[in-house]
Amino acid sequence: MEEIKVNKRGFFWLFNKYWFTIKGLNEKTVNPDPFLQFDQWFKDAIKTGIPFHEAMTLSTISPEGRPSSRVVLLKEFDGNGFVFYTNYDSRKSKEIDQSGFAALSFFWADLNRQLRIEGMVERVLEDQADRYHQSRPRGSQLGAWASPQSQEIPDREYLEKKANEIKLKFNNNKVPRPPNWGGYRVIPDRIEFWQARADRLHDRIVYSKIKEGGWKIFRIAP
Numbered sequence: 001m002e003e004i005k006v007n008k009r010g011f012f013w014l015f016n017k018y019w020f021t022i023k024g025l026n027e028k029t030v031n032p033d034p035f036l037q038f039d040q041w042f043k044d045a046i047k048t049g050i051p052f053h054e055a056m057t058l059s060t061i062s063p064e065g066r067p068s069s070r071v072v073l074l075k076e077f078d079g080n081g082f083v084f085y086t087n088y089d090s091r092k093s094k095e096i097d098q099s100g101f102a103a104l105s106f107f108w109a110d111l112n113r114q115l116r117i118e119g120m121v122e123r124v125l126e127d128q129a130d131r132y133h134q135s136r137p138r139g140s141q142l143g144a145w146a147s148p149q150s151q152e153i154p155d156r157e158y159l160e161k162k163a164n165e166i167k168l169k170f171n172n173n174k175v176p177r178p179p180n181w182g183g184y185r186v187i188p189d190r191i192e193f194w195q196a197r198a199d200r201l202h203d204r205i206v207y208s209k210i211k212e213g214g215w216k217i218f219r220i221a222p
């Protein structure tokens, strides 16, 4: 039998974990708008105190059809899509720019929930990226200049030397956004909400974008 441990997240955590598993998810009663349904689940994850609730796995594909995944943080979302920030010269960015597509997934263990998002990707506007960059701690702003993300470097000293040079260069001045750093928006055409249920008879509710507008909502087998 599963050992039930009440961790520091306390009663609310335990209640949610089992309440949602009993309640399940129904294609007839989910929000007709997948972004609002996402918003509800995201709020549940925050309320439950899930560490790194905004961490999501981003999968991209190379021109040869070779997939790769890594974790990034969801920084903004609305009815247009899901935004994360990164280095535009990184491996993920090259793959996104080449294929135009990406997939995201969340796993919120404390809620027995998984979310899968797929769609086309676009870069966010420069203004939006500037605003987000300026909202970051100074250390992160400097780090974005210092790190040639995904490129081979000789050793750690190389990175630390570069970080020091950048620090001296900007001194006490405002740190502008590096031109090769910004955001991507994943614009979903398919979102799947997965809720664990008893006996592996999980609920899987899919929203699939209809060309003419709106979403087809249906259930798939676990």
Ligand SMILES: Cc1cc2nc3c(=O)[nH]c(=O)nc-3n(C[C@H](O)[C@H](O)[C@H](O)COP(=O)(O)O)c2cc1C
Residues within 6 Å of the ligand: 052, 055, 068, 069, 070, 071, 072, 073, 074, 084, 085, 086, 087, 090, 091, 092, 093, 149, 150
């Ligand atoms: C919890 C967590 C959050 C992360 N958030 C970001 C992020 O928001 N943006 C980013 O570029 N990398 C982030 N990373 C690092 C990436 O996982 C990855 O190492 C990096 O982006 C380089 O990936 P690439 O070489 O495939 O482009 C995060 C890693 C972890 C573990």
